[in-house]
Amino acid sequence: MSSKNDPEVPRKPKRSFSRRGFIRGAGIGSGVLGVGLLDKKALAAPAVETKAVGPGAIPITLKINGKPQTLNLEPRVTLLDALRNHLELTGAKRVCDRATCGACTVILNGKSVYSCTVLAIDAQGKDIETVEGISSGKPHPLSEAFVDNDGQQCGYCTPGFVMAAKAFLDHNPNPTYEEVKEGLCGNLCRCGTYVGVRQAVLEAAKEIKGGTRA
Amino acid sequence: MPEYSWPPMDERRLIGKPTKRRDGLEKSTGRAKYSSDQKPPGMLFGALLTSPYAHARVTSIDTSEAEHMQGVTAVRVLTGAGKEVQWEGTEIAAVAAVSEELANDALRKIKVQYEVLPHLVREEDLAKAGNRAKPAGEQVTGDPDKAFQEADAVVEAAYGIPVITHCCLEPHGNIVQFAGDKVNLWPSTQNVSAIGGDLGKSLEVPAANVHVEMQYIGGGFGSKFAADNWGVQAALLSKASGGKPVKMYLDRATELKIAGNRPSAFAKIKVAAKKDGTITAWQSESWATGGMGGGGMPPIPYVFTEIPNKRLNHTAVAVNAGGARAWRAPNHPQASFLTCAAFEDLAAKLRMDPLELFNKNLGYTAREATYKAQLQKAADIMEWQKRWHPRGEGPSSKNGPVKQGLGLAINTWGGGGHASQCRTTINPDGSVVVEIGTQDLGTGTRTAITIVAAETLGLPLSAITLRIGNSDYPPDGASGGSTTIGGVSPSTLKSATNARNKLFAAVAPALGATPDQLAAVDGRIQLKGDASKSLPWQDACRKLGTSKISEMGENNPRQPGGLMSQGVGGIQMADVSVDTETGIVKMNKFVAVQDCGLIINPKLAESQIHGAAIMGICAALFEERVMDQQSGKYLNADMEFYKLAGIADIGEIVVHLDITPENDKRGVIGLGEPPAIGVIGSISNAVANAIGVRVPHVPLTADRVLGALEGRNA
Numbered sequence: 052m053s054s055k056n057d058p059e060v061p062r063k064p065k066r067s068f069s070r071r072g073f074i075r076g077a078g079i080g081s082g083v084l085g086v087g088l089l090d091k092k093a094l095a096a097p098a099v100e101t102k103a104v105g106p107g108a109i110p111i112t113l114k115i116n117g118k119p120q121t122l123n124l125e126p127r128v129t130l131l132d133a134l135r136n137h138l139e140l141t142g143a144k145r146v147c148d149r150a151t152c153g154a155c156t157v158i159l160n161g162k163s164v165y166s167c168t169v170l171a172i173d174a175q176g177k178d179i180e181t182v183e184g185i186s187s188g189k190p191h192p193l194s195e196a197f198v199d200n201d202g203q204q205c206g207y208c209t210p211g212f213v214m215a216a217k218a219f220l221d222h223n224p225n226p227t228y229e230e231v232k233e234g235l236c237g238n239l240c241r242c243g244t245y246v247g248v249r250q251a252v253l254e255a256a257k258e259i260k261g262g263t264r265a
Numbered sequence: 266m267p268e269y270s271w272p273p274m275d276e277r278r279l280i281g282k283p284t285k286r287r288d289g290l291e292k293s294t295g296r297a298k299y300s301s302d303q304k305p306p307g308m309l310f311g312a313l314l315t316s317p318y319a320h321a322r323v324t325s326i327d328t329s330e331a332e333h334m335q336g337v338t339a340v341r342v343l344t345g346a347g348k349e350v351q352w353e354g355t356e357i358a359a360v361a362a363v364s365e366e367l368a369n370d371a372l373r374k375i376k377v378q379y380e381v382l383p384h385l386v387r388e389e390d391l392a393k394a395g396n397r398a399k400p401a402g403e404q405v406t407g408d409p410d411k412a413f414q415e416a417d418a419v420v421e422a423a424y425g426i427p428v429i430t431h432c433c434l435e436p437h438g439n440i441v442q443f444a445g446d447k448v449n450l451w452p453s454t455q456n457v458s459a460i461g462g463d464l465g466k467s468l469e470v471p472a473a474n475v476h477v478e479m480q481y482i483g484g485g486f487g488s489k490f491a492a493d494n495w496g497v498q499a500a501l502l503s504k505a506s507g508g509k510p511v512k513m514y515l516d517r518a519t520e521l522k523i524a525g526n527r528p529s530a531f532a533k534i535k536v537a538a539k540k541d542g543t544i545t546a547w548q549s550e551s552w553a554t555g556g557m558g559g560g561g562m563p564p565i566p567y568v569f570t571e572i573p574n575k576r577l578n579h580t581a582v583a584v585n586a587g588g589a590r591a592w593r594a595p596n597h598p599q600a601s602f603l604t605c606a607a608f609e610d611l612a613a614k615l616r617m618d619p620l621e622l623f624n625k626n627l628g629y630t631a632r633e634a635t636y637k638a639q640l641q642k643a644a645d646i647m648e649w650q651k652r653w654h655p656r657g658e659g660p661s662s663k664n665g666p667v668k669q670g671l672g673l674a675i676n677t678w679g680g681g682g683h684a685s686q687c688r689t690t691i692n693p694d695g696s697v698v699v700e701i702g703t704q705d706l707g708t709g710t711r712t713a714i715t716i717v718a719a720e721t722l723g724l725p726l727s728a729i730t731l732r733i734g735n736s737d738y739p740p741d742g743a744s745g746g747s748t749t750i751g752g753v754s755p756s757t758l759k760s761a762t763n764a765r766n767k768l769f770a771a772v773a774p775a776l777g778a779t780p781d782q783l784a785a786v787d788g789r790i791q792l793k794g795d796a797s798k799s800l801p802w803q804d805a806c807r808k809l810g811t812s813k814i815s816e817m818g819e820n821n822p823r824q825p826g827g828l829m830s831q832g833v834g835g836i837q838m839a840d841v842s843v844d845t846e847t848g849i850v851k852m853n854k855f856v857a858v859q860d861c862g863l864i865i866n867p868k869l870a871e872s873q874i875h876g877a878a879i880m881g882i883c884a885a886l887f888e889e890r891v892m893d894q895q896s897g898k899y900l901n902a903d904m905e906f907y908k909l910a911g912i913a914d915i916g917e918i919v920v921h922l923d924i925t926p927e928n929d930k931r932g933v934i935g936l937g938e939p940p941a942i943g944v945i946g947s948i949s950n951a952v953a954n955a956i957g958v959r960v961p962h963v964p965l966t967a968d969r970v971l972g973a974l975e976g977r978n979a
Contacts, residue, residue: 125366136365141302142295144483146434147517147904154434182295190294198289201872204707206292207434207483213293232913239904241434241484242707243879245912247872 104172111171115140116184126172130164131155133171134181142182142210146239153238156211156218157181163218163237182210185217193217196255202247208240216252224260228253267766269759269826271863272720274929279720281924283868287712287726288705292481299481300451301435301514305442309338309506311499311513312368314358314375315522316350319585319897320384323348323377328358330374336363337371339505341498349382351557352586353898354522356494361502361511384585386892388554389425389531389962397583398552399559407574412546416537420611425531425962426599426945428554429888431592432907435483436520441499443468444508448475448500452492453514455485456743458702461736464492468500477736485706486880487591488525490743521902525590526890528555530563530599534607537574542617542625544608546574551603554582555589563600568636568675568834569608571629586892586899591745593880594678594938598945602963605674605946610959613656619673619950620649632834635860636675639836639923643858646919647671647838657957666846669853670955673838674946680862680935681831682751683742685820687760689718691768692813695803697722699761700732703741703753708937709869710749714757716865721761723785724802739817747935751829752820754865754933758828760818767814772805829932833860837878837943839951840916845974848967850886850952852916855944860923862934867922874920874940881944883910887964 105126112121113133122137134140134157143166146154150168157166158180185191193213196202203209212235219234220226226234231252240248274281291297324347328340339361344350350357358375362368385397413419435453441464442449448470454460454477461475482489499513515524532551538544553560559581566572608626612619624640627633644650653671654660690698699718705711711731719726732738742752769780772790776783776798784793791799800808820829840854857874864870887908891900901907920940945963952970953959960973 127366132365135302136304139304140295141298144299144301144434146436149517149903149905151904152434186294186296190290194290194293197293198285201286201289201868203286203289203292204872204876205434205482205484206288206297206707207299209292210295213295236911236913239434239909239911241432241486241880241909243876243883244872245879245910245915246875246918248912 111175113171113174113179114177115179116181116187124171126170128171129167130157130169130171130174130179131166134166140181140183144207144211146207151239152208153215154208154211156214156238158214158218161218161221163215182214191217192258193251193255196251196258197248200247200251200254202244202251204242204244208238212238212240212248216255220252220256220259224256226253226256267762269755269762269828271758271828271932274926277720279716279726280865281867284712284716284726284866286709286869287715297481299435299483300440300453300479301438301483303440303451305440305510307509308440309361309363309509309511310365310368311359311361311502311511312372313356313495313498313513313515313519314372314377315519316353316355316357318350318379318381319353319386320382321350321379322382323350323357324380325378326358327376331360331371334367334371334374336367338362338509339502340371341501341505343498352523354519354587356498359498359502361506384897386584386586386897387894388529388552388582388584391531391552391580391582394582399581399583401562401579401581404577405575409546409548409574409576412574413535413537413548416545417540418611418614419535419537420607420614421533421535422607422610422959423531423533423961424603424606426529426602428526428529428586428890429884430521430526430890430907431486431488431524431590432521432904432909433484433486433488436515436517437489437493437495437524438514439496439499440510440512441496441503442508442510443500443503446470446474449510450475450477450496452477452479452496453482454479454489455482455704455706455745456490457704457734458736458740459743460492464496464500467492467497475736478734479704480734482704482706486593487595487745490745517904518902521907522899523587526555526587527592528553528560528589528596528599530603532565532603534603536607536611538611538615540615542612542615542622544569544572544611544626544629547572548576550578552580552582554584556586557583558588559583560589561596563596563603565600565603567597567600567604568677569604569626569629585897593877593941597676597678597942598881598884601674601676601942602946602949605943606949606959609672609950609953613953616655618653620644620653623673623675635834636836639834639858639860642921643673643836643838643856646856646858646921647840647854649838656954659955667842667844668955669840669842670951670953671838671840672947672950672952672954673836674943674950676835676837676939676942678747678833678939678942679831680747680751680833682755682820682822682825682829682933683748684822685741685752685756686739687753687756687818688739688815689760689764689818690813690815691764691806691809693806693809693811695806696730697724697728698730698732699757700738701741701753701756702736702738703733703749704744705733706744708749708873709866710753712869713750713865714753717754717757718761721758722765724788747937747939750865750935751933755820755826755828756818758818760816763816763818764814767816768805771808772800775808776800825932827932830862830934833934833939835859835939835943837940837947839947841948841951841955843952843955843970845956848970850965850970852882852914854917854919855882856919857940858921858923859936859940861928861936862931863929864922864924865933867924870922870936871920873936875918877937877941878918878944879910879915880941882915882948885945885948885963885965886910886914889964
């Protein structure tokens with residue numbers, strides 16, 4: 052029997068060097084680490100010029116759904132937490148909190164990202180689209196297709212799926228069934244709604260672009 | 266008292282017709298506010314410090330630095346010096362602070378010293394369980410020894426199914442405001458009507474002073490009934506922070522460690538049969554864990570309970586890991602897997618089609634005719650007769666490494682309807698409000714209640730304003746055991762019928778009729794069978810003058826009155842491909858043939874079965890809590906390595922619901938659980954059929970498949 056100090060308490064704040072920082076350095080843009088790592092340009096030169104800020108709160112301006120909003124945030128605050136805790140844009144959910152499940156998916160400069168793994172400070176100057184934005188006014192055809200095909204149960208993964216599907220269809224407006232399965236494998240559902248989701252994305256594609264390949 | 270009944274099948278406008286989820290658009294546009302999305306004014310963030318050890322004694326705890334941090338409003342010690350923790354993740358201390366980041370900073374300033382104690386965290390090897398193993402005593406039926414001696418064939422094998430965790434996407438947690446002697450609770454619960462009383466008891470506050478509000482829940486699956494320690498701690502932090510609301514949700518790792526799991530089940534099973542496949546004896550030595558409480562015996566032999574000769578032994582193993590909670594059909598998936606795997610192995614030994622073996626032994630079940638018809642139906646959909654091959658002898662075995670196989674398994678479940686009260690209000694302006702203190706877990710409860718109310722009042726769905734998820738509404742039972750649909754449907758029918766009858770009484774004089782001559786049809790109150798004498802709904806309601814109608818309806822689980830019942834069976838079949846070089850199992854097709862009662866909404870009923878099948882695929886192929894005996898830690902308490910199936914992993918899923926006039930007469934029966942039961946067994950059997958050898962433990966990961974194949978070749 053030995054007596055030990057709690058190893059869970061690190062000397063430095065946990066996030067002083069974090070996976071999030073690492074991913075940022077690797078130039079992640081698409082929400083998929085592998086893709087970020089393959090981006091040689093980003094590896095060669097960090098995208099953002101290094102300038103020490105923090106640890107206290109600083110003004111951060113985010114362009115969300117076309118509208119710039121300035122918040123006072125600590126540099127360690129993630130884009131997801133900025134949306135949920137500071138802007139009450141709660142469509143994006145925090146589930147795994149480490150870029151696995153996709154419930155926090157938003158679109159950053161046209162690409163889907165896991166917002167739990169993007170720092171708010173790094174999202175400055177980029178176009179941020181959230182589920183609230185794509186359905187302001189009339190519901191987005193994807194949101195409607197998820198209802199029509201019952202691609203949801205508890206619904207906690209649904210906004211993430213809708214955003215991942217939107218980014219997917221923006222790049223591939225006319226996908227096959229197989230491509231839908233491939234394109235949405237970055238999101239997880241616990242209730243088991245994939246049957247409806249597959250159908251919903253194919254149907255929305257038709258609705259949006261008049262696709263016929265499905 | 267009026268008689269209540271479901272309208273005849275051919276007269277239903279809405280019941281039984283596929284209807285879209287009423288709250289679907291709220292969810293898919295991100296507008297739906299779950300409790301974890303709420304932010305009442307002044308909200309603080311709570312966080313929990315948890316034990317890194319599976320078994321330890323806290324020798325000292327110092328919270329002074331955390332307490333003095335600016336922005337930290339309260340710190341509570343939950344496991345003080347001298348107290349023991351029995352599993353990793355046990356709550357040690359809790360803090361509240363003005364921001365989430367600060368709350369987590371404060372946790373890091375709490376200094377805890379532990380004396381580490383010996384632990385046991387793995388149970389699959391019973392020989393290593395020592396005094397943690399508690400045998401439950403032997404149960405013997407008939408003369409198993411004689412039956413084994415006289416049998417034409419005997420198979421003996423070991424099987425195992427691990428602990429898996431619920432992994433609700435919305436973690437367990439809540440927002441709680443405790444000011445004065447009043448509590449506001451925004452929970453994530455399967456139990457809106459009773460959770461306030463549960464929390465109030467711990468806080469010594471009357472249930473009447475606890476107000477509960479929850480419109481959406483991000484998954485529960487049996488693990489979210491109680492107020493839980495995090496509810497109590499959030500309340501006490503709130504009280505200590507001047508009554509400001511405190512949000513406290515478990516982080517993902519803690520969610521997987523302490524917020525519930527499904528017990529494991531391991532067994533050495535011996536089955537005896539005659540040459541023709543008639544089973545004559547069953548013997549099992551099983552063991553299981555659900556944490557420090559051990560784990561009960563799954564109901565084996567499953568479904569085939571009347572096997573004449575049986576010897577059952579079970580041992581509960583206590584391990585230093587978070588405790589079990591109810592999981593979608595508690596203990597049934599384990600029992601179905603253990604039983605159906607042993608039966609399939611027996612069929613293989615007899616060189617018999619397992620479909621034939623199952624059919625041969627249906628006399629041992631409580632629903633012979635149902636299962637017989639279902640086996641036929643499922644086999645037709647799967648083209649079993651054409652496509653089944655003896656174990657490991659499929660045509661694909663000659664053409665490369667990918668082998669295909671078919672497997673089947675069986676399920677049964679109770680269901681029924683929980684206690685439920687509903688209030689229907691008809692206002693003089695024609696608006697209708699239906700209120701029930703229930704919850705919609707994503708099963709479609711909102712949609713079902715709206716359908717029943719609209720059908721009963723002769724109105725469109727859009728005319729019903731439904732209110733649920735609030736403790737101010739008439740009480741409804743917890744959503745467990747597939748009893749919600751059987752509870753809310755009768756209570757809504759009765760309440761809406763009572764309100765409608767009151768309206769008939771108010772309108773009858775104007776139509777020159779007696780109330781019993783009236784009907785509510787297509788938005789009108791009219792003479793039965795004579796639409797020429799009628800009033801539009803709104804004109805009829807105006808006859809109420811200034812007083813509204815408000816009528817209750819109740820479902821009493823003990824008086825089903827033909828509106829609901831319990832007891833179903835089902836058959837599930839899987840078609841898989843296994844790559845014998847990589848060990849990867851791929852789902853081709855899954856067939857679920859499910860017995861049911863009256864179906865309120867076939868569209869969402871089908872979704873329930875899809876969901877149950879996919880959840881079973883997760884457990885069959887991917888899910889496992891991996892404990893490390895060296896460190897006592899739950900190694901994969903995250904979502905990278907605690908694996909769930911993705912959208913590409915599920916194959917084709919075919920659902921057949923037995924919707925027939927005969928089944929309809931049984932009234933409403935819940936569907937959430939039964940189709941989740943036979944999935945693991947059918948997939949394990951399909952893999953054995955494909956590769957020619959049993960992979961004894963699930964999940965059927967590549968390493969286990971390759972290991973089983975190597976064992977065969979060794």
